[in-house]
């Protein structure tokens with residue numbers, strides 16, 4: 339599998355992007371900003387098509403537009419944190435613009451008038467990366483990951499407890515903007531691996547799984563990155579072994595499956611815990627109804 | 640100001656201060672001091688600007704007029720020596736982060752980079768254990784903080800505020816949304832910590848009774864200024880009537896509780912608050 343250069347490129351770029359997505363994803367889930375990332379992934383789509391329509395390299399539009407819009411959204415929100423109305427507005431408007439640029443591109447630039455560029459942007463083209471492009475993608479992803487780790491503790495403080503963090507001198511607003519730039523960068527990067535439509539899977543599922551597996555923030559951060567990387571490796575291998583399976587689908591299937599397994603394991607463990615209490619000789623009379631009631635109460639909590 | 644204390648260094652010194660939010664003057668001509676070793680309550684009806692006073696002292700809200708000194712320095716420059724607990728924080732029930740990690744943020748939450756294994760990291764872990772024990776949270780500090788009760792979360796947040804051995808604790812309605820036994824327990828805990836850890840306390844409250852026995856002094860805040868003195872001096876019909884410019888009556892129940900009647904706006908709001916606390 340590794341004898342093909344395109345697979346080497348895919349593994350190189352995919353690993354680095356997954357690392358960044360896993361790290362950024364943990365904070366997205368913690369800060370309840372997953373929807374922000376979703377909106378930015380649509381911005382990435384529009385940015386790429388705008389650049390193509392203007393005859394530029396898609397990547398320039400991708401990064402410039404995504405980061406610019408992320409900063410704009412932060413400025414509209416409180417303390418660098420866009421609210422639902424801002425996100426919803428940006429979301430719909432930008433997607434509409436994307437459609438406009440797509441029409442512009444297919445009617446003016448590509449003589450044949452096909453929409454293959456948009457398919458690539460939407461669903462990713464990880465097997466089509468050239469060597470130099472894979473290296474650039476990996477370097478950018480590693481920089482995003484390194485910056486995120488450098489700000490991890492103040493960002494955690496600001497995410498959990500922004501008033502105390504601000505009183506302690508943590509630059510809460512600046513961190514909010516900085517984090518949005520990292521999210522935008524990750525969204526733009528992931529567009530090349532799994533595509534604009536599917537980024538959310540790589541950002542949210544590994545983080546969601548990690549958060550269910552440990553309550554220690556830094557461990558969860560590492561675990562989230564590890565699950566994302568494993569998803570990309572397994573997904574790429576599956577895509578290689580089974581030619582009918584597109585790699586972006588396989589990658590997201592693994593990530594989603596991991597998340598589902600952590601939910602199932604959590605429920606199973608919980609049920610066993612309840613059963614143990616039921617058969618506990620200390621309170622043999624505990625009725626089953628009560629146990630079930632307490633189990634649903636805990637599930638909600 | 641009661642004599643005897645005035646020769647001690649002032650931790651907080653607010654003089655002739657005016658706070659403006661938006662275009663509204665919240666309060667003006669307010670004086671407030673806290674000296675080392677004191678346990679001082681900031682009292683007043685809801686919306687009078689008690690939280691704003693704490694934020695002004697911390698430099699989080701700019702001052703429109705007057706002067707503020709915190710540990711002898713301008714606002715915002717001595718915050719690392721203060722333990723601050725803002726009003727009404729409860730963590731989302733789905734938040735899966737251990738209480739221990741929330742306490743730890745008080746120690747190293749403002750440090751850049753990742754913690755490196757070593758002596759410093761061990762010292763931090765040790766201090767977190769000490770703090771958790773100090774507030775009596777050892778039994779549940781390892782559990783996700785979102786799943787803990789309001790009183791348990793409050794104990795952990797107090798531990799977080801104490802992390803760097805502050806000279807002054809600034810607590811904004813820490814008893815808010817707790818049931819009566821928990822109010823009494825947390826009030827006693829704060830008083831005990833103030834003595835054993837040698838830390839002064841500035842506590843905002845809308846009901847003075849749970850903390851009455853521990854107080855050295857109260858500062859009653861009104862729109863036109865603040866009145867300071869012992870509870871017996873300040874919480875009287877005459878003083879409060881003069882402060883608010885409307886007839887106010889202070890009643891004393893047989894068990895020593897004080898009931899303030901006719902205070903503008905206040906009592907209606909805290910009864911409906913308990914619903915949201917579970």
Ligand SMILES: Nc1ncnc2c1ncn2[C@@H]1O[C@H](COP(=O)(O)OP(=O)(O)O)[C@@H](O)[C@H]1O
Pocket residue numbers: 660661662663665683684685686687688689690691692
């Ligand atoms: N950002 C703001 N702009 C304008 N008014 C505000 C702002 N924040 C708070 N206020 C008003 O300031 C007043 C004082 O608020 P606060 O200090 O929270 O009172 P307290 O803590 O005594 O209940 C309230 O009437 C509140 O509505």
Ligand SMILES: [Mg+2]
Pocket residue numbers: 689690691726811812
């Ligand atoms: Mg308040």
